[in-house]
Amino acid sequence: MTFENSRAAAVKSSPSMAVSMAAKRLIQEGRDIVDLSLGEPDFEPPAHVSDAACAAIRAGGLRYGVPAGNEPLRRAIAAKFSRDNGLSFGLDEIVVGNGAKQLLFDAFLATLEKGDEVVIPTPCWVSYGDIVTLNGGTPVYVECPAASGFKLTAAQLEAAITPRTRWLMLNSPSNPTGAVMTRTEYEALGAVLAKHPNILVLSDEIYEHILLADQPFVSFGEACPALRERTLIVNGVSKAYAMTGWRVGYAAGPKGLIAAMAKMQSQSVTSVSAPAQAAALAALDGDQSPVGEGVALFRRRAALVANRLGTIPGIDFAPPPGAFYAFIGISGLLGRRSPAGAQIVDDTAFARVLLEEFGVSSIPGIAFGAPGHIRFSIAASDAQLEKACDRLEAMVRALA
Numbered sequence: 001m002t003f004e005n006s007r008a009a010a011v012k013s014s015p016s017m018a019v020s021m022a023a024k025r026l027i028q029e030g031r032d033i034v035d036l037s038l039g040e041p042d043f044e045p046p047a048h049v050s051d052a053a054c055a056a057i058r059a060g061g062l063r064y065g066v067p068a069g070n071e072p073l074r075r076a077i078a079a080k081f082s083r084d085n086g087l088s089f090g091l092d093e094i095v096v097g098n099g100a101k102q103l104l105f106d107a108f109l110a111t112l113e114k115g116d117e118v119v120i121p122t123p124c125w126v127s128y129g130d131i132v133t134l135n136g137g138t139p140v141y142v143e144c145p146a147a148s149g150f151k152l153t154a155a156q157l158e159a160a161i162t163p164r165t166r167w168l169m170l171n172s173p174s175n176p177t178g179a180v181m182t183r184t185e186y187e188a189l190g191a192v193l194a195k196h197p198n199i200l201v202l203s204d205e206i207y208e209h210i211l212l213a214d215q216p217f218v219s220f221g222e223a224c225p226a227l228r229e230r231t232l233i234v235n236g237v238s239k240a241y242a243m244t245g246w247r248v249g250y251a252a253g254p255k256g257l258i259a260a261m262a263k264m265q266s267q268s269v270t271s272v273s274a275p276a277q278a279a280a281l282a283a284l285d286g287d288q289s290p291v292g293e294g295v296a297l298f299r300r301r302a303a304l305v306a307n308r309l310g311t312i313p314g315i316d317f318a319p320p321p322g323a324f325y326a327f328i329g330i331s332g333l334l335g336r337r338s339p340a341g342a343q344i345v346d347d348t349a350f351a352r353v354l355l356e357e358f359g360v361s362s363i364p365g366i367a368f369g370a371p372g373h374i375r376f377s378i379a380a381s382d383a384q385l386e387k388a389c390d391r392l393e394a395m396v397r398a399l400a
């Protein structure tokens with residue numbers, strides 16, 4: 001019997017999750033695998049975060065929450081936008097979800113009509129396209145090559161817009177490339193959007209704090225205030241506070257859109273788990289020094305990986321200015337053969353050989369709409385990163 005309807009059948013499970021599961025299976029079978037597939041910090045959240053969740057549980061009275069998020073947390077989120085981005089949002093312009101991912105889902109579920117187009121610059125996070133598809137929209141991918149820093153230009157945006165365009169997706173710092181948009185680059189996109197008043201902008205700023213070079217972060221909302229009434233900023237505590245498993249994200253935007261998203265939550269998840277909301281409140285309101293400590297760690301690891309990758313022949317790699325990934329060009333190695341005889345026809349084959357014959361799990365670039373690459377998460381220990389680079393180098397040198 002087939003269970004899936006056409007909507008479910010049109011999408012795949014998250015490729016990064018699938019690779020991570022495959023790696024975990026091999027580890028369970030006793031294989032020595034370095035798993036660099038998932039993008040999540042490998043350290044614990046600050047102690048005051050876990051303490052706040054425990055205190056909320058012990059205090060009791062945990063009932064269904066407000067679909068848009070409990071008020072103390074929304075107040076902390078408003079304070080965060082003011083503190084970090086110079087943006088002012090009222091409580092009715094903020095919604096809390098089960099991770100940034102659910103907020104993307106809410107936004108598209110609430111706004112897309114069948115066939116509406118969403119412009120998605122690639123390389124992009126693996127889930128954008130499928131979340132759009134699941135909600136009846138049509139992803140319109142715009143390829144942004146390494147030569148332009150993997151960034152969408154105003155000319156590319158202009159060319160991608162049609163009468164059906166409903167949303168533009170932006171993500172800076174980017175997963176997987178780490179590209180960070182400048183104020184000027186955003187202003188150029190803003191000038192194009194000014195001519196198309198029906199297009200909404202979703203700026204996914206989840207890696208805001210993970211800056212690996214000296215380039216500052218600029219929120220799209222800050223760069224293009226004239227578009228405030230059609231900009232949705234999505235962020236969350238997963239990456240900055242090492243809270244991926246807590247599942248708390250937040251979004252800020254125009255009141256009508258936020259109310260529509262909250263309505264989607266009221267009919268689906270009801271609200272985010274109360275202890276997780278208490279933890280997110282502590283993360284946003286508490287001592288921010290752990291964020292800087294995490295970033296310092298990622299910077300050191302990024303330097304370690306850059307030093308190693310720079311010496312491996314046949315691969316293309318430029319140190320990323322943000323996020324915690326190494327996006328590695330391997331197109332120069334396609335067409336070769338592995339020691340076990342596998343033909344490396346594409347990045348998927350490359351990643352498979354790297355996993356099965358050399359024990360490193362990575363995500364093939366095709367999952368991000370960028371074939372010819374693989375992505376390493378650098379959110380792993382120095383020892384694991386060294387080992388992964390040793391093995392990648394051994395693989396490259398062993399290709400016939």
Ligand SMILES: Cc1ncc(COP(=O)(O)O)c(C=O)c1O
Nearest residue numbers: 099100101125175206236238249
């Ligand atoms: C670009 C991007 N947006 C959103 C998310 C999801 O974040 P959350 O854990 O808040 O759902 C991720 C997670 O990997 C991501 O890389």
